Each structure stands twice: as C-alpha cells, then as structure tokens.
Amino acid sequence: MDFSKMNLASITDAPAAVPKPSRRKFLQSSAALGGGLVLGFYLPLRDRLAHAQPAPKAVPPNAFLRIGKDGSVTVQVKHLEFGQGVMTSLPMLVAEELGCDWSKVRSELAPAGAAYAHTMFGMQMTGGSSSVVNSWDQLRTVGAQARTMLVQAAANQWKVKPGDCKVENGTILGPGGKKLGFGAVAEAAAKLPVPEKVTLKPASEFRIIGKPTRRIDAPDKVNGKAKFGLDLTAKDIPNLHVALVLHAPMLGGELKSMNADKLKGLPGITHVVESRNFVAVVGKSYWAAKKGRDAIEAQWAVDPKAPKPDSARLKSEYSQAAARPGKVAKKVGDPALVKTAAKSIVAEYDFPFLAHAAMEPLNCTVSYKGDSAELWVGSQFQTPDQVAAAKALGLAPEKVKLNTMIAGGGFGRRANPASDYIVEACEIAKEVKVPIKVIWTREDDMKGGYYRPAYVHRVEAGVDAAGKIAGWDHHIVGQSIVSGTAFEGFLVKDGIDNTSVEGVADTPYDIPNFQCALTTPTKVVTSLWWRSVGHTHTAFVMETMIDELAHAAKADPVAFRTALLTKHPRVLKTLALAAEKSGWGKPAPKGRARGIAVHESFGSVCAQVAEVSIDNGQIKVHKVVAAIDCGLVVNPLTVEAQVQSAIAYGLSAALHGAITLKDGVVEQSNFHDYPVLRGNEMPVVEVHLAPGGDKPTGVGEPGTPPIAPAVANAVFALTGKRVRSLPMKV
Amino acid sequence: MIRFKVNGEPIQASIDPETPLLWVLRDNLQLTGTKYGCGMALCGACTVHLDGQPIRACATPVSACAGKNVSTIEKIGASAVGKRVQQAWLDADVVQCGYCQSGQIMSAVALLNTNKNPSDADIDAAMSGNICRCGTYNRVKQAIKMAAAPAAAAPAKSAAKKGA
Numbered sequence: 031m032d033f034s035k036m037n038l039a040s041i042t043d044a045p046a047a048v049p050k051p052s053r054r055k056f057l058q059s060s061a062a063l064g065g066g067l068v069l070g071f072y073l074p075l076r077d078r079l080a081h082a083q084p085a086p087k088a089v090p091p092n093a094f095l096r097i098g099k100d101g102s103v104t105v106q107v108k109h110l111e112f113g114q115g116v117m118t119s120l121p122m123l124v125a126e127e128l129g130c131d132w133s134k135v136r137s138e139l140a141p142a143g144a145a146y147a148h149t150m151f152g153m154q155m156t157g158g159s160s161s162v163v164n165s166w167d168q169l170r171t172v173g174a175q176a177r178t179m180l181v182q183a184a185a186n187q188w189k190v191k192p193g194d195c196k197v198e199n200g201t202i203l204g205p206g207g208k209k210l211g212f213g214a215v216a217e218a219a220a221k222l223p224v225p226e227k228v229t230l231k232p233a234s235e236f237r238i239i240g241k242p243t244r245r246i247d248a249p250d251k252v253n254g255k256a257k258f259g260l261d262l263t264a265k266d267i268p269n270l271h272v273a274l275v276l277h278a279p280m281l282g283g284e285l286k287s288m289n290a291d292k293l294k295g296l297p298g299i300t301h302v303v304e305s306r307n308f309v310a311v312v313g314k315s316y317w318a319a320k321k322g323r324d325a326i327e328a329q330w331a332v333d334p335k336a337p338k339p340d341s342a343r344l345k346s347e348y349s350q351a352a353a354r355p356g357k358v359a360k361k362v363g364d365p366a367l368v369k370t371a372a373k374s375i376v377a378e379y380d381f382p383f384l385a386h387a388a389m390e391p392l393n394c395t396v397s398y399k400g401d402s403a404e405l406w407v408g409s410q411f412q413t414p415d416q417v418a419a420a421k422a423l424g425l426a427p428e429k430v431k432l433n434t435m436i437a438g439g440g441f442g443r444r445a446n447p448a449s450d451y452i453v454e455a456c457e458i459a460k461e462v463k464v465p466i467k468v469i470w471t472r473e474d475d476m477k478g479g480y481y482r483p484a485y486v487h488r489v490e491a492g493v494d495a496a497g498k499i500a501g502w503d504h505h506i507v508g509q510s511i512v513s514g515t516a517f518e519g520f521l522v523k524d525g526i527d528n529t530s531v532e533g534v535a536d537t538p539y540d541i542p543n544f545q546c547a548l549t550t551p552t553k554v555v556t557s558l559w560w561r562s563v564g565h566t567h568t569a570f571v572m573e574t575m576i577d578e579l580a581h582a583a584k585a586d587p588v589a590f591r592t593a594l595l596t597k598h599p600r601v602l603k604t605l606a607l608a609a610e611k612s613g614w615g616k617p618a619p620k621g622r623a624r625g626i627a628v629h630e631s632f633g634s635v636c637a638q639v640a641e642v643s644i645d646n647g648q649i650k651v652h653k654v655v656a657a658i659d660c661g662l663v664v665n666p667l668t669v670e671a672q673v674q675s676a677i678a679y680g681l682s683a684a685l686h687g688a689i690t691l692k693d694g695v696v697e698q699s700n701f702h703d704y705p706v707l708r709g710n711e712m713p714v715v716e717v718h719l720a721p722g723g724d725k726p727t728g729v730g731e732p733g734t735p736p737i738a739p740a741v742a743n744a745v746f747a748l749t750g751k752r753v754r755s756l757p758m759k760v
Numbered sequence: 761m762i763r764f765k766v767n768g769e770p771i772q773a774s775i776d777p778e779t780p781l782l783w784v785l786r787d788n789l790q791l792t793g794t795k796y797g798c799g800m801a802l803c804g805a806c807t808v809h810l811d812g813q814p815i816r817a818c819a820t821p822v823s824a825c826a827g828k829n830v831s832t833i834e835k836i837g838a839s840a841v842g843k844r845v846q847q848a849w850l851d852a853d854v855v856q857c858g859y860c861q862s863g864q865i866m867s868a869v870a871l872l873n874t875n876k877n878p879s880d881a882d883i884d885a886a887m888s889g890n891i892c893r894c895g896t897y898n899r900v901k902q903a904i905k906m907a908a909a910p911a912a913a914a915p916a917k918s919a920a921k922k923g924a
C-alpha cells in the first residue's frame with residue numbers, strides 16, 4: 031500500500047463510492063513476478079494416490095513451480111501456512127533439487143485444486159504434522175524435473191550434451207565457460223517434455239535441506255503487509271461488505287423468532303439474513319455490522335429431547351463408565367495380573383473440553399455470482415471445504431474457486447469435516463448477492479462449538495516385588511472426534527476411534543500384561559482434533575503413571591523407562607539426550623524440581639525435562655529442555671520454533687485451558703475466562719535435535735504431548751502430590 | 761468531526777465517535793496491519809501508538825484520538841527504533857503465523873523507546889499483554905535484546921543444537 035498517495039482527508043460512516051481500486055493487487059502479484067513468461071509444470075501425483083483421487087485429465091499449468099524470465103522461482107505451496115513454516119520448508123525441497131539461487135525463491139499458497147492433494151490422504155489438507163512428510167519425494171522430484179528441463183534447454187541452445195552442463199545457484203554452466211541463467215532458458219524449457227525419471231540427490235549432497243533457513247514469509251509479517259483472511263478489504267474485492275453473525279447461546283439452538291426493529295436508524299447496515307441457526311447482519315464495516323448484530327433480539331429453541339451437555343454431569347457419567355468394562359482396543363498377556371501386584375495404584379484422570387483459540391478469529395470471504403463463486407479462507411481442508419461451499423451455494427465444485435489465505439493459527443479448528451463457518455458464509459452470500467467477509471468475533475470463535483473432547487481415564491497398574499510392572503489395565507472414556515463425519519470409515523475400526531486411544535494402545539513401553547479399553551459415549555458436543563489430537567490426553571496419563579510406577583518401584587524415572595524401551599532405540603536415544611542435556615540426576619536449582627516425559631507421535635519422538643517451582647500456589651515452569659527425533663531435519667530453525675510453539679500450546683492448556691458447559695451453554699467467551707499462556711509464563715525452551723533416518727517425520731505436533739506430564743511429574747517431585755486433573759491446580 | 765493524524769497524515773472523521781480506532785484503521789483507512797484478536801484489550805494484537813504511548817486500538821474510541829497522532833505497524837519502520845526492531849525480528853526469525861506480530865512489534869518499540877536496555881523482567885512486564893498463540897515468546901525476548909544492543913547479541917543461527 032502506498033500510504034503517501036492515499037486520500038485520508040476525510041472519512042465518514044456512509045462513505046461515498048470508493049475510488050475504483052487497483053484491482054485485486056495482491057492476488058495478481060504472482061503474475062507480475064514471472065514477467066509473463068513462465069515455465070509451467072504439472073507433475074502427476076504419486077501412485078499411492080491414484081486410487082483415492084485420479085489425477086485430472088486437463089493438466090493445470092504451473093501446478094507447483096514457475097520460473098520467470100528474471101530468474102525468479104515461485105513455488106505454489108499446497109498446504110496452509112498457519113505458522114508451521116511450510117512457505118519456507120516446502121520451497122526448500124524444490125530448491126534443493128532445482129539448484130536455484132535461494133534468494134530468488136518466493137512462495138504462494140495454492141488454491142484448492144486436485145493437483146495439490148496430500149500424497150497420503152488423497153485430498154488437499156493440512157494436518158497430522160505431515161506437510162513436509164508427504165511432500166518430501168513429490169517436491170524434490172518437481173525440482174529435479176525442472177532442473178533437467180532447464181539444462182536440456184541450455185544444452186539445446188549451445189548444441190552440447192546435457193551431461194556436459196551443470197547447475198550452480200540458478201545458472202547453467204556449459205563447456206568452454208558458457209553460462210545461462212535459469213530465466214534465460216525458462217521459456218524454451220517450458221516447451222520440453224517433463225522427464226519421467228529423475229535421480230534425486232543423496233543426503234550427503236544437500237546444500238539447502240538441513241541448513242538453518244529464515245522464513246520467506248517473515249518480511250511481510252513484520253511490517254503489516256501480510257494479508258490474512260480477515261484483512262481483505264474493498265480494495266481487494268470491490269464492494270466487499272462485512273457480515274457478523276448472531277448464533278444461539280446454547281449448542282444446537284435454533285432460531286424461533288427475532289426482532290430487528292432496533293436496527294432502524296443504525297448507519298451502514300445493508301442486509302439482515304435469517305437462517306435456521308443464525309441471524310446475519312451485513313453492513314459496510316465491522317463496526318456497523320457489529321452494532322446491528324448486537325441490536326437484534328432473538329429467541330432460540332432447542333429440541334426438548336436433545337441432551338443439554340453439562341461438563342460436571344458428563345464428568346460423572348464418564349467416571350461411572352470408566353469403572354465398567356469397555357471395548358478392548360489392545361490386549362497383551364493377562365492384564366488381570368495387576369491384581370497380584372505387590373504395589374498397585376488405581377487412578378482416575380479427567381480432561382476438560384478445550385478451545386483452539388487461534389489468534390485470528392474465524393472468518394471467510396465469499397463472492398457469489400449466481401453461476402460461480404469465489405472464496406478466500408484460511409482453510410486446512412481445501413478439498414472438503416470447496417465441496418461443502420459448492421453444496422451450500424448450489425453449484426458444482428468446479429464452479430467454486432477457493433483461495434487459500436494465510437491463517438493466524440488454526441491448530442485443527444480450520445480442518446472441520448462439517449466446514450461450519452464456511453457453509454454459514456456461503457449461505458449468507460447466496461442470500462445477499464454482494465461479496466461478504468463473515469467475521470466471527472473472539473466470542474463467536476470461543477463459543478463456536480468445536481472442541482477437543484473431554485475425557486476420563488481410569489488406570490489400574492502395579493509393580494511386583496522386583497519392581498517390574500505386573501499389569502496395566504487402562505480404560506479411556508470420551509466422545510469420538512470423527513464419528514458422524516466423512517472420516518469415520520477411515521479412522522474408526524471395529525468401533526474404536528483411533529484418535530481416542532492413540533498414545534496408549536500403541537505405547538512403546540514393554541508391558542507384559544496390558545490392556546487398553548475404550549468407551550465412546552454418544553456425541554453431545556461437536557468436537558474436533560486439537561494440536562496432537564488423542565496424544566493431548568493419552569501422553570499425560572501414560573507418562574505420569576509410568577513416573578508413579580517408577581517411584582513405587584523406588585527406581586529413577588529415566589532408568590525405569592529405559593528398561594521398558596529396549597525395543598525402541600529412537601525413543602531411548604531421545605529420552606537419553608533430554609536427560610543428559612537437562613542435567614538429569616544432578617540437583618535442580620534451589621526451590622525447583624525436574625520432571626521428565628517422552629512420547630512418540632506423528633512418526634517422531636519428543637522427550638522433555640521441565641524445571642518447575644511453586645510460588646504462592648502458582649506453578650512456574652522456568653525451563654524446558656527438549657530433545658526431538660523428527661527424522662531428517664529440513665530446517666533446524668523451524669524445528670526449534672515448532673517445538674517451542676508446541677510446548678507453549680500444551681503448557682497453556684495444562685495450566686489454564688478449560689471450556690465448560692452448563693445446560694448446553696459454553697461458559698467461556700474471551701481471554702479473560704479462557705486464559706492462555708502469556709510471555710511472562712513462558713519457560714526458556716532449549717531444543718536439541720536427535721536426528722536419524724533418511725526422511726523427515728512430523729514436527730508441528732510432537733512437542734505438545736510431553737509438556738503437561740513433564741510438568742506434572744515435576745510438581746509431584748516438589749509436592750509429593752500427583753496431578754490427575756487438567757488444568758493443573760496445586 | 762474528529763480531527764487526528766495517522767502516521768502523520770491528517771484525518772477528519774465524521775463518524776460514530778464510539779467507533780473503536782481499530783476499525784477506523786482497518787475498515788475506513790484499510791490499514792489492516794493492525795489486527796483484531798479479542799476486542800476487549802486482552803490480547804494486544806491491535807497495539808498502536810497514540811502520541812508515542814502504546815494503546816489497544818480495539819478499546820480506544822476514535823474520539824479519544826482527537827488532536828493526536830496514531831502510529832501503526834505500516835510506518836513504524838520509519839523510526840530508527842522501529843527499523844531496528846523489525847530487523848531484529850527477521851534476524852531472530854521470530855514470526856510463525858505472524859498474526860500477533862504487529863502488536864508484539866508495536867509493544868516492543870514502545871518499550872525500547874523508554875528503556876534502552878530492558879531486563880528480562882522489564883520485557884515480561886511490557887510484553888505480557890501481547891498474546892502469541894504460536895508461542896514465539898522466547899524469540900520475541902531474544903529479538904528485543906538484539907534490538908536493544910545490536911552489536912552485542914549475535915543473530916540466531918540455529919539455537920537448536922545437534923545432539924546424539
């Protein structure tokens with residue numbers, strides 16, 4: 031934005047028609063970069079996908095990579111950028127093989143498109159800490175194919191053999207000191223066939239992968255230029271209006287009647303839309319629409335037969351269910367042998383509902399033109415969201431263009447199989463026929479009804495006289511995240527939702543007599559995955575109970591775990607590294623104690639040692655030493671940032687997070703009653719890499735599960751009391 | 761009619777005087793670098809400077825700006841401290857999703873304008889009103905120290921250390 035040329039002289043509530051904007055400038059920036067002549071590639075999806083989603087017949091150009099005449103390299107990023115760094119790490123994969131000058135690399139978020147499907151899941155989506163993992167072969171192949179074509183084009187021009195040329199930093203070097211920049215041959219290269227077979231570099235030759243690389247998207251995020259979904263204005267989309275939505279105060283409420291009389295005389299309001307479960311007020315600005323929305327008087331009704339979910343009641347029902355047998359998800363040996371243990375422990379744990387509370391409240395912009403539509407949204411689920419939007423608008427999916435906007439966090443909330451806020455935005459847009467940006471206020475977002483479910487665990491475990499685990503009988507009670515969604519068939523097997531038991535049923539600990547059972551009560555609260563999904567609660571129970579058994583066996587918690595992990599060298603190595611770097615076994619600074627936890631998730635292992643004190647009844651986490659084995663490290667700076675981030679997110683929930691329901695009404699609304707971790711509570715987090723393997727594994731989530739149990743184990747070391755309920759209280 | 765300045769440019773606004781400054785910046789002036797996070801002065805995403813003082817634009821009616829100058833993230837780089845802070849943010853690779861970062865930077869600049877060499881406690885006190893859900897707090901602190909003493913603090917290569 032050229033601020034100096036803006037006419038700021040006067041603003042009014044009902045502005046006259048805005049001067050014709052320089053149309054959708056930010057959306058066209060990519061075209062400008064290439065100077066109009068670009069090298070386009072479409073590279074077919076890998077075979078694994080073939081059955082899930084056939085590659086489109088009409089090949090869209092420029093699927094992943096464009097090289098401009100100026101030598102600029104623009105990578106289309108198929109995943110959502112919402113903090114985890116894909117706008118940097120994915121281009122690194124391409125650039126490694128391409129051999130370009132890193133300073134010329136730009137990245138853009140790809141719109142919804144079949145070419146951008148996740149290579150393991152068959153649809154375009156971001157989740158499961160898998161963005162780099164699923165792109166690893168695909169994007170390096172893109173880079174290698176492009177390099178081959180560029181070299182071929184140069185060789186053709188020089189009339190030499192491609193084998194006599196090499197690539198260095200965006201330049202092709204030929205015999206006799208010949209030189210051509212990528213930009214100079216881009217156009218010719220684009221006309222060549224895409225090579226079917228390319229050989230990828232061995233790791234020993236990597237120059238970009240593995241190198242600490244600062245984020246490509248950072249400059250625009252420190253000067254206010256970066257455009258999030260919420261930042262779209264009438265300069266980007268002419269005649270853009272703002273919609274605020276009034277929802278029922280209780281989950282599942284439906285509109286009975288409403289009165290909009292008080293809207294009369296309020297400036298800037300253009301439309302009011304009534305629907306089954308909301309009233310939308312559309313206006314020229316947020317403030318106009320907000321005042322209008324707040325002036326609506328509405329009566330809501332819930333089906334009298336429907337349950338009115340209540341946290342306290344659910345907890346007591348879950349607790350009763352936990353004492354009865356559940357459906358067995360995993361059984362080893364004879365778990366009943368726990369009854370013979372020399373020392374046994376019966377413990378019940380409870381976990382509240384959690385809101386994602388991403389920094390950017392939910393929003394979705396829709397321009398509906400009758401026979402087609404365009405959406406702008408920070409979506410983790412481009413494919414399902416595009417389909418849901420099309421359905422809501424009564425259009426074929428190919429008539430709906432979904433532009434992916436960078437998002438201010440998400441943590442799972444923007445990956446909703448129900449596409450809730452997107453469908454809502456489409457319903458409003460279809461009605462009002464002007465482009466609208468639907469904004470959920472923080473309160474709407476907090477009360478918006480999709481939470482990490484509440485759970486109760488009951489564990490009976492014990493050690494024999496020799497200090498060995500005699501048996502472990504574990505029962506988890508909680509709603510299924512995926513039941514009733516399109517994911518049910520994929521993630522629920524034999525009545526067991528894997529996301530409810532992951533982290534317990536597949537524990538790496540060698541426990542000879544072990545059982546994990548599950549009870550899945552009927553879904554009464556809409557729920558969703560939340561950074562690290564089932565591991566958010568399973569790691570807590572496993573890692574605090576293991577610690578408890580170590581103490582029962584009078585063993586050191588690290589030594590006790592080590593003896594149970596002999597078949598899992600990665601877990602062992604990572605645990606040992608965290609222990610070593612934290613000074614485990616040496617006295618902690620005065621007034622502090624250490625707790626340790628290790629957990630495997632998303633293909634990676636993370637171990638953490640938390641150094642904790644308690645002051646005036648407040649838990650203070652001073653320092654966390656983390657070790658992570660996430661396979662081959664693509665960008666060490668990102669891995670460090672993501673582990674710090676995952677720890678902050680998990681610690682926030684462990685110390686503060688709880689959504690409670692009373693008679694179907696969510697009691698929290700904003701950061702005063704749903705507090706989150708602030709800077710003064712953030713421990714110093716030291717991240718140690720324990721690399722291994724020849725390909726990357728997950729990074730965004732594996733740091734979250736271990737933090738709560740590590741802190742709880744430190745709290746035990748300080749107080750002698752076990753934490754069995756989150757958020758923690760002392 | 762409310763007269764004030766935004767980044768030095770004069771503005772005359774004939775609007776509801778209760779309109780929060782945040783929405784005047786974002787909707788009327790299309791300066792969307794200042795973010796909405798809570799609307800209740802709880803998160804700091806909307807931090808701007810009013811005559812040099814950090815304020816929460818979401819809880820400041822535009823009428824309170826009469827006769828004053830509002831500085832926003834879009835022009836904070838024009839000041840020496842602002843420029844240093846932005847550079848430190850890049851050197852320390854602070855941002856993740858970035859949504860809170862305009863507010864973090866505005867708070868950091870305000871801190872360094874009055875305290876050239878803030879301690880950890882000073883930073884905690886000045887910055888704890890700025891929530892970051894991505895948990896960039898360690899690097900925010902590091903960047904503030906780098907901006908305070910650009911010569912002394914080395915930019916982050918990777919603080920992550922190679923272990924076993």
Ligand code: FES
Nearest residue numbers: 797798801804818
């Ligand atoms: S939006 Fe102003 S403090 Fe949160």
Ligand code: FES
Nearest residue numbers: 857858892893894
């Ligand atoms: S960087 Fe995402 S909220 Fe701070």
